[in-house]
Amino acid sequence: MCFRPEDDVEGYGNDPILSDKQILDWSDRLLLKLVPEDTRKLHLWPTNPTQFREVVSGYSDELKRIVEALMKAMARCVGLEEDCFLKQYGGKEMMMSRFNHYPVCPRPDVVLGVKAHSDGSGVTVLLQDDKVEGLQILKEGRWYGVPIIPHALVVNVGDQMQIMSNGIFKSPMHRAAVSATRERYSLAVFHLPDPEVEIGPAQDLVTKELPQQYRNLKNYSAINFDCFQKGEIALDSVKI
Ligand SMILES: O=C(O)CCC(=O)C(=O)O
Numbered sequence: 391m392c393f394r395p396e397d398d399v400e401g402y403g404n405d406p407i408l409s410d411k412q413i414l415d416w417s418d419r420l421l422l423k424l425v426p427e428d429t430r431k432l433h434l435w436p437t438n439p440t441q442f443r444e445v446v447s448g449y450s451d452e453l454k455r456i457v458e459a460l461m462k463a464m465a466r467c468v469g470l471e472e473d474c475f476l477k478q479y480g481g482k483e484m485m486m487s488r489f490n491h492y493p494v495c496p497r498p499d500v501v502l503g504v505k506a507h508s509d510g511s512g513v514t515v516l517l518q519d520d521k522v523e524g525l526q527i528l529k530e531g532r533w534y535g536v537p538i539i540p541h542a543l544v545v546n547v548g549d550q551m552q553i554m555s556n557g558i559f560k561s562p563m564h565r566a567a568v569s570a571t572r573e574r575y576s577l578a579v580f581h582l583p584d585p586e587v588e589i590g591p592a593q594d595l596v597t598k599e600l601p602q603q604y605r606n607l608k609n610y611s612a613i614n615f616d617c618f619q620k621g622e623i624a625l626d627s628v629k630i
Pocket residue numbers: 488490504509516518524525564565566575576578
């Protein structure tokens with residue numbers, strides 16, 4: 391019922407095939423827009439388990455509150471007015487959820503659950519599997535496993551926060567490994583600006599020492615998608 395329709399990105403399916411050179415991710419995923427609420431495609435939302443809609447709606451409301459508080463704190467951290475980043479989002483911020491399932495894989499030495507990427511969001515909140523590790527972050531050329539911390543959420547800075555902060559907050563490269571013996575689940579919620587609204591480096595963070603690093607732009611998700619298909623890094627393509 392909730393299978394991804396051919397002309398849509400939302401719904402349940404495997405890694406979508408966008409090019410014949412693409413190495414596929416070892417994962418099934420369910421992609422659902424949560425916010426704006428009036429754009430939810432409820433026909434793609436599972437009805438089993440029966441509490442799914444209620445639980446996910448509640449989670450979405452709480453997360454929106456947390457992310458907004460976080461973005462305010464991040465603005466204050468770099469000496470900006472607290473609503474400086476949120477204001478750039480326009481009135482219609484977006485939240486997209488991705489439920490990842492990584493089945494047991496016979497060759498975890500050559501296959502990834504999610505290939506190395508940085509998130510195209512402003513901020514991503516990850517709810518990790520509480521038993522099976524898999525998330526890895528690239529730091530100074532080495533991959534580090536992210537440990538499971540019970541009841542904790544993992545927050546990832548996304549590319550659009552790197553742009554708005556003029557490169558001060560970094561959007562890390564990360565990937566998900568798979569296991570030969572255990573399946574794994576994760577839930578990523580991407581918090582993004584309204585695609586119709588222009589974002590760019592906060593002018594107070596543009597100085598003589600740190601000139602503007604990125605151009606102003608709209609709909610970064612589309613830029614990200616185009617670059618992914620060409621095998622290019624989206625952030626590099628918008629660098630000045
Ligand atoms: O499964 C994970 O821990 C990471 C998933 C991820 O990076 C993503 O969905 O963008």
